[in-house]
Amino acid sequence: MIKILLCLVVVIFSGLAGWSKASVYTRRVRALTDLTANLKYLESEMGYRMEALPVLFARIGENRRESGGAFFTETARLLETREADTLWSAWVQSVDQVYGADVLLPEDRRIIEELGYELGRTDMETQRRLFSHCYEGLARQADAAREQARVRGRMYRTLGISAGILTAILFI
Numbered sequence: 001m002i003k004i005l006l007c008l009v010v011v012i013f014s015g016l017a018g019w020s021k022a023s024v025y026t027r028r029v030r031a032l033t034d035l036t037a038n039l040k041y042l043e044s045e046m047g048y049r050m051e052a053l054p055v056l057f058a059r060i061g062e063n064r065r066e067s068g069g070a071f072f073t074e075t076a077r078l079l080e081t082r083e084a085d086t087l088w089s090a091w092v093q094s095v096d097q098v099y100g101a102d103v104l105l106p107e108d109r110r111i112i113e114e115l116g117y118e119l120g121r122t123d124m125e126t127q128r129r130l131f132s133h134c135y136e137g138l139a140r141q142a143d144a145a146r147e148q149a150r151v152r153g154r155m156y157r158t159l160g161i162s163a164g165i166l167t168a169i170l171f172i
Helices: 003-050 052-065 066-080 087-103 104-116 124-171
Strands: none
Touching: 003 066, 003 087, 003 104, 052 087, 052 124, 066 087, 087 104, 087 124, 104 124
16 A cells, blocks of 8 residues: 555656656746737837836836746846946846746847847837847747747656656556
8 A cells, every 4th residue: 555655656746847847848938928028018118108218117017927027127126226237237137037047048038138238229210120120039939939848848747757657667
């Protein structure tokens, strides 16, 4: 009876480990789509309100959920407290703090950081082109992330359960 219970626990925990590893891929998809939506919101706010970027960042951070809202809140905080010298350095620090190294790939971060580097430096028409370029890049990355989540996510879930079953068979 104890052997069967132990085998069941091993299968459950190894299955959970596989699901946990697979969740990395779904978190990336969620982060990219959420960030794209928040950037679109920022673009529309920039077009309709003539306010300073830190004020817009703070408003977006208050109104939005998920990691994108935290990203804009952190960027506004870094600018308001003068912990960052420039908008770009606040932008990069916020990407590091909110998304860390485990959610976004270097290619994702490069696209986001390029927008932050040029943000607020040119007229609104040029800004729209920069946003459009960023959306295209993030859409490509989100599509690739969805495919990875589908393929690798399934693989890790199956691998976790299979490893648990194999270990349980070896115990018996």
